[in-house]
Amino acid sequence: MPAQDKTQSPSSFMLNFPSELRLQIYDAVVDLSLDCRVARRERKAFTMQPTPNRDTISASLSIPWLNLALVCKTIANELQHHVQTSGNTAYQLEIDNLESQYSIAQTVTWLRIPCPPSNASVLQADLVFDLKTRFWGAGGPNPILSELYQVLNCFIHNGPLLVRRSPLAKHIHLDTLILQIRVIEPDPEEQRAKGRAPYSQATIMELEKWLCGDLKRYIALVVDRGLLFGAVDKILCRWPDQSEATEWEVSLQPIGDMTEWNTYDFAWGVPGSSSLLELNQSQSDVTAQD
Numbered sequence: 001m002p003a004q005d006k007t008q009s010p011s012s013f014m015l016n017f018p019s020e021l022r023l024q025i026y027d028a029v030v031d032l033s034l035d036c037r038v039a040r041r042e043r044k045a046f047t048m049q050p051t052p053n054r055d056t057i058s059a060s061l062s063i064p065w066l067n068l069a070l071v072c073k074t075i076a077n078e079l080q081h082h083v084q085t086s087g088n089t090a091y092q093l094e095i096d097n098l099e100s101q102y103s104i105a106q107t108v109t110w111l112r113i114p115c116p117p118s119n120a121s122v123l124q125a126d127l128v129f130d131l132k133t134r135f136w137g138a139g140g141p142n143p144i145l146s147e148l149y150q151v152l153n154c155f156i157h158n159g160p161l162l163v164r165r166s167p168l169a170k171h172i173h174l175d176t177l178i179l180q181i182r183v184i185e186p187d188p189e190e191q192r193a194k195g196r197a198p199y200s201q202a203t204i205m206e207l208e209k210w211l212c213g214d215l216k217r218y219i220a221l222v223v224d225r226g227l228l229f230g231a232v233d234k235i236l237c238r239w240p241d242q243s244e245a246t247e248w249e250v251s252l253q254p255i256g257d258m259t260e261w262n263t264y265d266f267a268w269g270v271p272g273s274s275s276l277l278e279l280n281q282s283q284s285d286v287t288a289q290d
Contacts (some may be wrong), residue, residue, distance in 0.1 A: 003135075004091065033111055039107055040105075040108050040147070042278070061110065089122060091113055091123045092125075094125075096129070104144055113160055118186060120174065135211075143265075146248075146288060167272050167273040174232045175233050176236060176239070181212055226254065233250055
């Protein structure tokens with residue numbers, strides 16, 4: 001067997017593979033999982049304690065299939081066509097509130113980005129909640145609700161980086177938004193160390209049921225308000241085992257006065273974007289005239 005030419009470039013070496021094998025490589029690279037943390041809002045907007053390990057927060061996204069596309073123009077063209085036509089269009093990220101029962105973390109973690117934002121049709125948000133999470137307070141909704149809403153808002157307008165100098169030329173339109181709930185139960189030993197009795201399994205199940213029900217009531221309010229029309233067609237809320245899944249179809253609804261909602265940071269759109277809320281309002285006006 002002739003010795004491999006050590007001066008052969010990675011691109012020419014890969015182009016020696018049969019096209020079928022290259023497609024299998026592209027599939028494998030696109031399916032690689034990520035662990036990339038990005039800030040959910042501009043840092044100047046943060047009012048809580050600083051996020052630890054700031055050096056692990058990405059100002060850009062290192063996506064394996066995009067990196068592979070940099071090898072050469074031929075591979076870039078092949079990979080672009082493969083990604084556009086593969087049907088692999090489901091993004092996945094993780095959001096948690098393990099440091100505060102009233103607010104989510106200042107960063108979110110991307111787990112899967114298999115295609116360009118223009119091709120994204122599904123977003124699965126894995127919501128990792130503390131068992132003591134509280135969505136509502138005596139004065140109205142706690143920050144966690146508007147923060148979850150704004151993560152979606154920033155994704156729709158800015159893509160997976162969430163914070164950009166300028167928004168996407170065309171906002172993302174999702175066929176389905178999947179909210180998958182996972183609850184972290186308190187460690188029994190930590191509870192005992194604090195002089196507290198561990199939660200019984202019955203209590204844990206009751207709290208999980210209450211938390212899920214409260215989140216579903218919030219989703220129903222947003223859907224009934226018509227805020228997501230034009231950005232999301234369907235919302236699915238479920239547990240990881242996909243039991244007790246609840247589904248909402250997002251339809252055109254009269255939005256009405258948003259003054260109070262905006263007070264709690266439920267404004268739609270980002271700087272430089274055309275607000276979907278304005279579009280929805282104009283559509284609602286037309287519907288009312290009809």
